[in-house]
Amino acid sequence: MSHKSRHDTADFTCIHCRRAVNAASYGTRHRNHCPFCLWSRHLDDEPGDRRNPCRSPMEPIGVEVRRDGEWAIIHRCAGCDTLRTNRIAGDDHELSLLNLALRPLARPAFPLDMLGHLAP
Numbered sequence: 001m002s003h004k005s006r007h008d009t010a011d012f013t014c015i016h017c018r019r020a021v022n023a024a025s026y027g028t029r030h031r032n033h034c035p036f037c038l039w040s041r042h043l044d045d046e047p048g049d050r051r052n053p054c055r056s057p058m059e060p061i062g063v064e065v066r067r068d069g070e071w072a073i074i075h076r077c078a079g080c081d082t083l084r085t086n087r088i089a090g091d092d093h094e095l096s097l098l099n100l101a102l103r104p105l106a107r108p109a110f111p112l113d114m115l116g117h118l119a120p
Contacts, residue, residue, distance in 0.1 A: 015041050015057045033060070033073060035092045038100060042077040042084070054079045063088075063101045073100065 011023050016039035023031045033040040040058035045051045056079025064072050064085060072085040073092075088097060 012041075015039055031089065033058075033075070033086050033092075035089060036096065038073055038092065038096050040073075040075045040084075040086060042079060042082065044084075054082070056080065058084065060100050062103065063097065071097070071101075073097075 012021050013019070014021055014034035014037060017034060017037040019034065019036050021031065021034050021036075032043060038060040040060070042054040042056050042058050043050050043052050054077060056077050058075035058077050060073050061076045062074040064074055066072055066087075071088045073088060075084050075086065076082070077084070
């Protein structure tokens with residue numbers, strides 16, 4: 001009989017899209033985010049500890065590229081506004097990741113029609 005450590009996680013239903021998620025896919029053993037819609041739940045104080053009492057939905061708001069070239073999803077908690085990053089997994093939906101990465105280009109923080117008129 002094997003014993004699960006506190007870092008192991010049972011499969012879960014996504015808080016946003018309601019799909020069933022295999023928490024141990026690609027060997028993560030403590031997946032937090034949905035591989036389909038990329039939403040998460042605020043669970044960890046430390047990666048894998050599952051102790052955070054907030055447990056609110058965490059919206060994917062961006063991606064970052066880490067120094068080693070690995071992508072990570074940036075999540076913002078709807079309950080406490082905490083920002084967290086989760087590295088992407090091999091089964092994360094590629095189009096969802098690209099959609100997230102391209103959001104700043106689709107909604108720039110400055111007027112595009114003024115690009116040629118702005119002084120350097």
